[in-house]
Amino acid sequence: MPFSRRLIEIDPEAETNRIVEAMREIVSRKFHKRGAVIGISGGIDSSVCLALAARAFGPDKVLGITMPETDSNPESELLARKLAQHFGVAYLVKDLTAVLASFGTYARRDQAIKKIFPEYDATYKAKIVLPTALGPKDQLNVFQLTIISPEGVTKTQRAPLKEYLEIVAASNFKQRSRMAMLYYQAERLNYAVIGTGNKDEHDQGFFVKFGDGGADIKPIAHLFKTQVFQLAAYLDVPKEIQERVPTTDTYSAECTQEEFFFRVPFAIGDVIWYAMEKDVPVKEVAEEMGLSEEQVTNIQNDIRRKIRTTEYLRSEPQHLG
Numbered sequence: 001m002p003f004s005r006r007l008i009e010i011d012p013e014a015e016t017n018r019i020v021e022a023m024r025e026i027v028s029r030k031f032h033k034r035g036a037v038i039g040i041s042g043g044i045d046s047s048v049c050l051a052l053a054a055r056a057f058g059p060d061k062v063l064g065i066t067m068p069e070t071d072s073n074p075e076s077e078l079l080a081r082k083l084a085q086h087f088g089v090a091y092l093v094k095d096l097t098a099v100l101a102s103f104g105t106y107a108r109r110d111q112a113i114k115k116i117f118p119e120y121d122a123t124y125k126a127k128i129v130l131p132t133a134l135g136p137k138d139q140l141n142v143f144q145l146t147i148i149s150p151e152g153v154t155k156t157q158r159a160p161l162k163e164y165l166e167i168v169a170a171s172n173f174k175q176r177s178r179m180a181m182l183y184y185q186a187e188r189l190n191y192a193v194i195g196t197g198n199k200d201e202h203d204q205g206f207f208v209k210f211g212d213g214g215a216d217i218k219p220i221a222h223l224f225k226t227q228v229f230q231l232a233a234y235l236d237v238p239k240e241i242q243e244r245v246p247t248t249d250t251y252s253a254e255c256t257q258e259e260f261f262f263r264v265p266f267a268i269g270d271v272i273w274y275a276m277e278k279d280v281p282v283k284e285v286a287e288e289m290g291l292s293e294e295q296v297t298n299i300q301n302d303i304r305r306k307i308r309t310t311e312y313l314r315s316e317p318q319h320l321g
Contacts, residue, residue: 003284005271010227012234016052019219023056026217033192033216035061037185039178040091041249042066042079044241045220046196048228051087051235052219053194059088065185067178069097070106071252079241086238092185096177105173112166116145116157123150125253128159128167133263134291138298141263141305148253171250175211183214192216200225200270204303205310206261213313224270264299272299 027033036053040046053062066080077093084091100106113120120126125148131139145159145167159167179193186193195215197207202221207213220228225246232242246257246266262269268289275285282300286293 003275003280003288005288007278008224008226008271008274010223010230012230015223015227016055016231016234019052020056023052023217023219027057027192031192031216033186033190035063035189035191036194037063037065037182037189037191038194038196039182039212040064040066040080040083042076042083042241043196043244043246043249044225044228044232044237045198045201046080047083047237047241048231048235049194049196049219050083050089051232051237054087054089055235060090061191062087062089063092063185063189063191064089065092065094065182067094067096067181069095069100069174071250073247073249073254075244076249079238079244082238083241086236094181096174096181099177100173103173103177105170108170109167112163112170113145113147115163116159117147117155119149120147124148125251127248127251127253127255127260128164129156129255129259130261130263133299133302134268134295135298136294138294138301141302146253172208172211174250175208179211179214186216194219195221197221198223198225198228200262200266200273202314204262204306205313206257207313209313224274225266226270263302269299269303272296273303276300276303 027036035057038046038050038053040050050062050064064080064084066077068077081091110120110122113126127146129144129146130141133139143159143164144156146154146156148154182193193215195213195218197212197218198220199222201207202218223231229242248255248257248260258265271289272285282293282296286296289296
């Protein structure tokens with residue numbers, strides 16, 4: 001049977017039922033928790049997790065929390081509110097700007113950016129990006145910093161390792177602060193914290209350790225992003241969320257997940273990854289996807305590198321006794 005991109009499609013009804021039953025078993029019977037707390041961002045992953053939790057525990061035992069800060073897209077809060085209302089769950093808004101400022105999140109980040117672009121100040125927007133993996137060469141993950149002036153002038157430069165690490169370390173306060181808020185609310189209610197990462201994020205390391213990677217249960221960590229979209233359609237997630245381009249919502253400049261980390265559209269990367277796991281010959285994959293064999297190989301290499309180099313993010317604390 002020839003390889004087809006349709007092989008990645010799932011039975012959304014059967015998968016929903018399986019996940020819902022597993023969530024009930026783990027959260028209610030194993031952890032002895034009463035319900036679920038979920039950080040919701042107006043994105044597809046947290047929306048699907050909220051819909052699944054509402055089915056598993058009932059809307060009255062689910063709390064959705066959105067945690068904006070000064071760099072957040074205002075649309076995220078609006079969509080998160082609409083999502084909670086759509087599924088009839090309780091909803092809180094906790095602005096983290098003051099908390100993050102007290103950690104020095106913005107000041108530390110801006111100091112690092114100014115080392116690369118001295119003209120940068122608070123009137124600029126900034127983001128970190130990667131080059132596409134669809135190019136002719138197998139390029140390593142060399143991060144670039146982009147700044148946008150108030151007049152709309154864009155400058156991009158390779159980020160030196162020291163400054164790149166400083167920017168990321170400061171930005172990661174955002175995810176770790178959100179995790180702390182989720183656990184406060186969960187412990188107050190005797191609820192479990194639901195992680196919202198999908199397979200792309202979990203296996204390739206697109207999460208912050210003890211930040212958005214921290215949770216009691218991760219119901220969609222086995223699903224490719226494109227499969228999450230399939231569940232979203234079945235679960236009747238609001239159309240605006242289904243049609244929204246996945247973003248990081250971390251940097252002041254709008255930055256898609258493809259730009260920042262994955263380097264290819266999910267509709268391409270997921271199929272190639274699936275084929276790689278099933279040992280489908282590169283030639284067959286290239287023909288199905290309308291790509292060259294070199295492009296398919298480059299994307300596979302990029303996925304393998306990310307999985308290998310982020311293994312420590314998925315590891316438990318090492319016990320030496």
